[in-house]
Amino acid sequence: MAGWIVAGVDGSAPATAAVAWAAADARRRGLDLRLVHVCEQWAHDAGATGYCAEALAAAAGRARESAPGVQVSTEMLTGPVIDALVKESVAADSVVLGSRGLGGFAGLVLGSAGLAVAGHAAGPVVIVRGPEAARHGEVVVGHDGSEHARAAVEYAIEQARAREAQLRVVYAWQTPLLSSYAAAYGMLDEDFRREARTAAQQVVPWRERNPDVRIVDDQVCAHPVAALMKAATTADLVVVGSRGLGGFTSAVLGSVSHGVLHHVTCPVAVVRPRRARS
Structure with missing residues (x-):
């Protein structure tokens, strides 16, 4: 640092x-x-x-x-x-x-x-965007398993620790376009439960390495921007990676970070993994 x-x-x-x-x-x-x-x-x-x-x-x-x-x-x-x-x-x-x-x-x-x-x-x-409003005591970070998201979580942990605030890790999973047959037989519910378990397991090492920071995690079936906008209503800071798993490698900002910057009113931190310094 x-x-x-x-x-x-x-x-x-x-x-x-x-x-x-x-x-x-x-x-x-x-x-x-x-x-x-x-x-x-x-x-x-x-x-x-x-x-x-x-x-x-x-x-x-x-x-x-x-x-x-x-x-x-x-x-x-x-x-x-x-x-x-x-x-x-x-x-x-x-x-x-x-x-x-x-x-x-x-x-x-x-x-x-x-x-x-x-x-x-x-x-x-x-x-x-503007002067700090009421403090909520929470930092929100979006996570999708990407390298950029991991860097965002590390920055969010540091922010939460300095603020003595709770950290909320949000993983949003969008429902794929499957047939009505798959939905009727509960395949979507099964997929979501699997995604949620995987996302929750990824938070465990951060919680173990940072016992002084209260870390909670949410797994929601929603568009990531919508999920982060909702979480931002009670956040002092929202943290996102500059690009996630779904972005084009040539894009400098992913659609989620771009959307959050345009729609979330509290301060937003966009985090890019730093290159190793020679």
């Missing part, structure tokens, strides 16, 4: 909420906080670098006030926003972003930058 969290700053309301979330997370987990503002070429050309510096300084002041004891550093970066943030993700514990920046359309729930960074970052990316 790296020693710092990176939070993107651009002066927007979602970015302000993201900085607050990142500061609280850094305090809980004993990490430093690095605030970055990417000042693109147009801002230099328009003489807007002063605004960039002011936004960064204001964010740093709020972070230090809300999370005393956390080491806060700032840096103004140049170049394309997505490239700069993806580069930051290589060495950081995680990258935290607001759901939309100043350049986004007001009707969009997730801006293009957040979606792209979540799809290409080297590690966890947390997308925050």
Whole structure:
């Protein structure tokens, strides 16, 4: 685990909420906080670098006030926003972003930058929509047995431990399109029971390795996005892998992580397994 969290700053309301979330997370987990503002070429050309510096300084002041004891550093970066943030993700514990920046359309729930960074970052990316609401004391993670899902569970366990919260592992299984004959003879029920047993068994090693974290598991017959949306109503954080078993290997974000990012209103962490560092 790296020693710092990176939070993107651009002066927007979602970015302000993201900085607050990142500061609280850094305090809980004993990490430093690095605030970055990417000042693109147009801002230099328009003489807007002063605004960039002011936004960064204001964010740093709020972070230090809300999370005393956390080491806060700032840096103004140049170049394309997505490239700069993806580069930051290589060495950081995680990258935290607001759901939309100043350049986004007001009707969009997730801006293009957040979606792209979540799809290409080297590690966890947390997308925050707004200020933290009521706390529920639960972290939810989606699991399908894939490498990406396993990385998501590990991150979710760390988050649950730091929050002294319960971890809920959700495995959603979709009913296949079988004949009415198979359904009539209970084959679907039999398949689901088998899937549920397998999913429950996969949680056992995590529970044994982390006795200090209360881990519960749900196996539901539903679309994964729908299942996670339902679980998210009482969650402080939802964690998903960037791609699951059903995704195309060339896709940077799977349909489930993409759907959760667009429909879940609490903070969402998208986790990609890190490559071994040479």
